[in-house]
Amino acid sequence: MLVWHGQVSLQSFFLGFGILSYFIVACGNYSLVAKTGGAMDWLVDHPWAYCATFYVLVNVILCIFFHGADWQVAVRGCFLGCSCGVGVIISILSPIAYKVFGGYIVVLTIFHYSEYLTTAIGNPRTLSLDSYLLNHSVAYVIAAVASWIEFFVECWFLPEMKKLWYLSIIGIVVCLWGEIVRKLAMLTAKTNFNHIVQTKRDENHELVTWGAYALFRHPSYVGWFWWSIGTQLILVNPFxxxxxxxxxxSFFYERVYVEEKILIDFFGEKYLDYQKKVGTGLPFIKGYQYTRIRIHEN
Incomplete structure (x- = not known):
């Protein structure tokens, strides 16, 4: 059964995703209600005002029903749900050159929310607000902002380039592949998976070599690697x-080296045998190469 904070986040995500009610309201308003110049008519004609109003109202609801740690979980889940819905709205209502940005937002928000939900399912003991990965790192934020700047600059000067929809489709497929691999890795490893590299072995920590780990030594990194590249293909961002x-x-080259050195300390020959049978899954990354030094006495 899903732990309590997992349930709170799931409810809040779908509450936020209800921002898509804009289309229901719009269709009902246009087909059943005559234009009267009322507030609802104005909101229907201004979708972003509707989205802002909806977001404020659902957050008021969250403040009423949730408090403390529950509210912290709920407000983040709701933010991601609303953002995902806004991505859908952008992809439908925006000019052609900007539609792919809506798809990007959907992919981005699903990634962050699914990180939390998958942790809640597979390893609830380590579940925290950090599991959303919204505060991943300064470098992550800089990279995201850089991609947004490139997208809008190119939209302004080279709008036709952003209409190469087939590249965006390829990007979505790559992101989907990355998501599947990463989430399978998390669910396969369960309590052995952690977003932070562990330097001390837990008594229940075991070497996982089945499922996704039978294909790649580091399936979670493989998934994230391809997912990150896919997001930029969706945006048609060449740079x-x-x-x-x-x-x-570069990041995973160093991360795998450090992590495998630790894993060899944890599992010794067992991990070395696993290394021989299964590759890292990351292009041109072999991982930590353990060298045995033997001293021969005369």
């Missing part, structure tokens, strides 16, 4: 696609 690829590769 950030290259930058994300190189930066992600």
């Amino acid at each position: 950030c696609t290259v930058a994300y690829t190189l930066t992600s590769w």
Whole structure:
């Protein structure tokens, strides 16, 4: 059964996703109600005002029903649900060149929310607000902002480039692949998975070599690597696609090296045998190469 904070986040996400009620209200208002110049008519004609009003109202509801830690979980889940719904609205109502940004928002918010929900399902003991990964790192925020700047600059000067919808479709497929691999890794590892590299072995920590780990030694990194690249393909961002690829590769090269060194300390020969059978899954990254030094006595 899903833990309490998992339930709170799920309810709040779908409450926020209810922002798509805009389309129901719009259809009902246009087909059943004559234009009277009322407040609802004005909101229907101004979708972003409707979204802002909806977001304020649902947050008032959250303040009434949730308090303390529950509210902290709920307000983040609601924010991601609303953002996901706004992404759908953008992809439908915006000019062609900007539609792909809506798809990007949907992919981005689903990633962050699914990180929390998957942790709640697979490893609830480590569940915290950090599981949303909304405060991942300064570098992550800088990378995201850089991709937004590139997108809008190119939209302004090269709008036709953003209409290459087939590249966005490829990006969505790549992101979907990355999401599936990463979430399978988290659900396979369960209590052995942690968003933070562990330097001390827990007594219940075991080496996982089945499921997604039978295909890649680091399936969660494989998933994130391809997901990050896919987001830039969705936006048709040539510069950030290259930058994300190189930066992600460099980050995981170092991360895998450090983590495998720790895993060899944890599991010894067992991990070395696993290393021989299964690759990292990341291009041109072999991981930590353990060297045995033997002293021969004469």
